[in-house]
Amino acid sequence: MSGVRHNSTNHFVKSAFLFGRLKKKAVIGVSLQYHFFTKKPGHMSTFFTKPRWRNSFCAFFFLVGSFSAAQAQLVVEPGTPPDQMVEILTGGGVSVDNITLNCPTGAFGTFNGLASNIGIETGIMLATGPLEIAVGPDDAESAGEDNGGPGYPLLTAIAGNTTFNACVLEFDIVPQGDVLTFNYVFGSEEYNEYVCSGFNDVFAFFVSGINPAGPDYDNTNVALIPGTEIPVAINSVNNGTVGSAGTAGGCISLDYPEYFVDNNGGLSVQYDGFTAVLTATVNVVPFETYHFILSIADAGDGVFDSGVFLEAGSFESLPEFSLSPPASVLEGCTETVVTVTIDEPEATDVPVALIYGGTATPGLDYLPLPGVVTIPAGESSVSFTVTTLSDGFPDPFETIIVTLAESGASTTITILEPNLPQVNLGEDGLICPGNAITLNAANTGDVTYLWQDGSTGATYTVTAPGEYAVTVTGQCGVADDAITFTTQPELSVNLGPDVETCEPVTLNAATPGAFAYLWNTGETTETITAAQSGNYSVTVSNDCSVVFDAVQVTFGGGIAVELGENRTLCLEEVNVLDATNPDATSYLWSNGSTAPTLTITQTGVYSVTVSGPCGTGTDEVCLIVQSCNPDCSSMEITEVVDCATDVEFTYQVYASIAGGTPPYTVTGDYNGLIDEDNQVILLGLYDFGEFYSFDVTDANGCVRSVLGKPVCSTLPVTLTRFNGETLQTSNLLWWNTAAEVNNAFFTLLRAADGLHFTPVAQIAGAGNSSIGRYYQFEDTQPLTGNNYYRLQQTDFDGQTTIAGTILLNRSNTIAGIMPFTVAPNITRNELTVLFAAATPSNGRLMLFDTAGRLLQTLNLQGGQQTVALQLQNYPSGMYLLRYVSPMGMYSAKVVKE
Structure with a gap:
């Protein structure tokens, strides 16, 4: 594939790169101000006076980028002289010497990665073959060219295999700071097929020199996987998978795919894979000499190429400057000191330029400050004083911003208005015994306090009368104040024991130290005269105390009588x-x-x-x-007071007897009538509010007594009448209400024995009503004999009240047949009542007018059959005649002409 890299396009790029590089050299020389001098034959030494190479080198490759941007590829320039390569690589804070390069021709130079995915914009490159091999796209899985160069022993030791085509750049470096760093990327055509194989192309950055943490560096490889001691190589940084030509267990590690970029099919770089941008860090001693070896080699064979990209300007060791933290001063009153600190002292004086800003005005708000301060040789800091001036204006606050011209780091001094001490303990006052008053002299800012007894707190607690003083001292002034407290005595008043007398008595509340007297009679003198029975009390007070006493004065009573509880x-x-x-x-x-x-x-x-x-x-x-005899203990009487009964009685007492031995005998002291039915007593009383009592004696002589006075509480329902009568086959019950409040419903209950009631009907109430209402219910299945009916009322909130109890008796005679007749039905003077048979027991005849008023009552004895009633004293009209006996209640209408 190397032949492909030398087509016309590549020659054009190469020529363009050269043109750009040559044109830019003059600019670089001026901007960087670098000088070359020969220290030894065959060696170059370079000292960089200003760390500006990184920015200049970006400009250096700008033109190259403009020529090749359309192809979006890595751009390389082989053959850069070693001194220039080191100059490009190094940044500020270092000086370099003894530069040597052992590398096959064409395997070293510079690169521009702006249009690539390599992750570094510009820098130098060392490779195991021609640099052009690295240029994309990735159109071959085995691109490479064997330079025929030898390996490198230090790399062979790392790879664990024979190395070839080594490219080694060495130099000495003296750092100004305590840390050396540089950034790099390692790429290879051995990825991904030869991961975990013997073809483990390798590179390393070896350093020798003083290790501040010890022991000294001795060709120590600092190109390590972050956070580990594992060298960066194909068999340590990869995609985490054994390659097709690799073997399981052939890798140093498969655990760091996060540091690997799989470039298979990439457009800008030929290498099948490369690392992410990694940083090598070396802890050093400032101004000591360190020897660095940057090296790379093929391992296993010399066929497939690998390369390492080192970022321009990243090899640096700058001292760090810092400023003291922000501070506050009081205008025209206090000063502050600004300190400039260097992280490591230097061998020569270090001038530091300063820039001032903020809202404060020099000369008006503060004295002039130096534009440059110098840290002496061997020292770590220099300080200067900031002195503020009072401008006479009440500003909230002003600021002075001190900035390091080189780094831009800054600190802020805030000028605050002086907070002159102020203290006001208040007006002289009163302190009462047992009380405590806190005096507050607190001020903001840096102040001190001194009280009359030497106390130094911002507050002082007063517990006794006297004079108290404080002096408040601040950075800008002094203030003081004093206050005096007086006191008054605690009071005590005693009116003496309660008084029983036949004559007026003088009550004396005179108390030393008292300012005011107030009796419950309204009088305000020390003494008063009590002329009638009652409770007399007095309140005596001054500004510190309020006391109270009372006495009971009783006139003419004189005799205490106590008969005990009921x-x-x-x-x-x-x-x-x-x-x-x-x-x-x-x-x-x-x-x-x-x-x-x-x-x-x-x-x-x-x-x-x-x-x-x-x-x-x-x-x-x-x-x-x-009776208290234990044999009588089972006998009990239960009472229910019915305050809203039939009109002939003011109220009724309904009592039931449990236990004991029937029959029972009832005797008593009451004003009314009594009906007995073995275990049930119905006592009708005429005089409301009077006491009633009766005794019940069983067959064994056991006595149970009842003594009471009805108390009728106000009910939600005003029941004016509850009554009933027996019909031929049923019992008819009716009741009237004058008013109803919150009344949900009535429940009608029935019992044969007057003890065990069960519901027979529920009738809806009127809720809230202020008019009279009439209710009735017909019990169509009455009991034979006695029928006790109880009327129970229930509120909307569920509360219940027994409204009344009546007894209807259905005797063994034919139901519904009146036991008496009246003759004549219309009369002028006398009315005769004829009973069908002699009355079996005591009973009553009662005469009512149409308004329900009871006019006349006749008490009947057993055995009577004829009774005469006189009507001549009553006006003409309709009247109601009612017969009440243990057998029941019967009514008939009569008319008087």
Whole structure:
């Protein structure tokens, strides 16, 4: 394929390259200011005074790029003299000497990779065959030319095989910095077929000299896979796959394909593959001499070519300069120091040019600053002072930007307005015992504090009266202030114990140190006169304390009476109420007794009035007396108070008896009627608010007592009536409401024994209503005998209330037959009630007007058959006659003319 590379097109490119190179040499010579001198016969030495080759070399190949851009190929120029190659390769901060080149003709020179995918724009190239072989496209898998040159022992040792066609460039170099770096790419026609074979073309960059980390470098290869000690070669950097001509285990490594570029079929470079751009790094001692050997060779045979591309200007070792960090100063008050530092001291003085910028004005805001500072030989830094001036204007802040002219690194000095110390501890004040007051003298900026006791904090805590002072010292001034605190005593007031008296009493709250008095009577004096019973309290205060006391003054009461809580007593025991008081002059119990004590033998409400010199005292207690015999423990009474019952009673008490031994006997103290049905008692009472009591005695003599006073709470439903009557085959129930609030529905429950109720109907309520409403329900399947009905109301929120309980009795007689007749139905004066048979038990006849008012009640005894009612005192109109007995309730209408 080498013959193909010498067609007319290549000759044109070659000529164009030469033309460009020759025209550019004069420019390069001027811009780089380089000089050649002979140190030894046959050796060249070059010292580069300015590190500008990289930029010049880019321009050097610009014309070449313009000629060959259409072909988008790598451009090479073989035969560049070795001193020029080293000059192209090296950048700033190095001096080079003792340059030698051992390389077959045509296998060394320069390249331009701008139009290629090699990854480096320009530089020098060493190859194992003619440089033209490297020019694309990649149209052969085995391009190469054997130069017939020898191998290189150092490379042979790395490759582990015989080497051929070695190309070796050597030179000595003295770095100014502590690190030498250069960039390179290795490519080969041995890729990819001969990966892991004995044909392992190899290159290396050997260095000898002082290793700052030790031991010294001795032909140490620095062309290594990043992060490893593995030399870069075909059998170490590849696509990660054993080549077709290779063998498993024939590679150093297959683990670094990320550093490999597969160029198979590439347009700009002939080599089948090459590495990514890699960087060789060498740690060095500044100004010491190091020997470098840049070398490449075929391995295994001399047929297929390889080449190494080294980037122009990348071989450099520059010292680094830095500036001190940004700083702040106070205008006209404080100074700051700017330090320029070099990473390694040099043997000669190092001048450093500085540029100044920012918003501050030289001469107005700060004194003039040097344009160049010099770091003395052997020193690592130089410093200068920045002194600010007060310009008399209140600027928020101004800046001075100090920039290194060579690198562009900068630091900023911010000029702040001086924050003169200020302190104001406030007005003299009051401190109360046990309190603490924090004085704050805090200022911003660099200030110090000194308090009267030597404290140095920004704040001071005051806990006692006295004078307190502080001095605040800043960089630009001093400020001080003082404050005085006084105190007042803590207060204590005592009105004494509670007072019982027959005469007005003086209450004295006088307290030393008090400023104000306020009694609950509204008075503001130290003393007041209490002329009536009550609780008297006073608040006494000054600026530090507020205290309170109270006393109870009682007039004419004088006698304390305490009969204890309402309670249940045992019938089998002797129970005594004791009202004895040493100040008493007389006693009067509710039963007329005048003794200090009273023996209790039955259930009831007991009260006593005890008189004394200044008045009387009374107390009342509810006592239930019943059996405490263990044999009676199973007997219990459950009460339900119905406050919205039929009009003839103010309220009813519905009680059920559980346990004990029937039959039961009921006795009591109440104002009303009582119905008994073995285990159920229905007590209708006329006087609302009065106490009621009754005793239930079973067959074994066990007594259970009930004593109560109905308390009717306001219900969501105002029930004005709940009643019912027996019909021929059913029971009709009805009720009236005057108002309803949040009423969801009514539930009607029924029980035969008055104990175990089950629902029989649910009737929707009116929700919220302020008008009277009427409800009724017909129980078409009533029970034989007693039918207890309970009306339960339920709110929308689910809360329930028992509204009332009634009893309807369906006797063994024919249902629906009235047990009495009225004659005449229309009368002027007298009305006769004739019962079909003698009344079997006690009952009541009640006469109502149309407004529901009870006009007359007759209590009937068992055995009566005829009853007369007198109507002559009532006005003409319609009346309702009702008969109520344990057998049920029956009604009839009558008319008076």
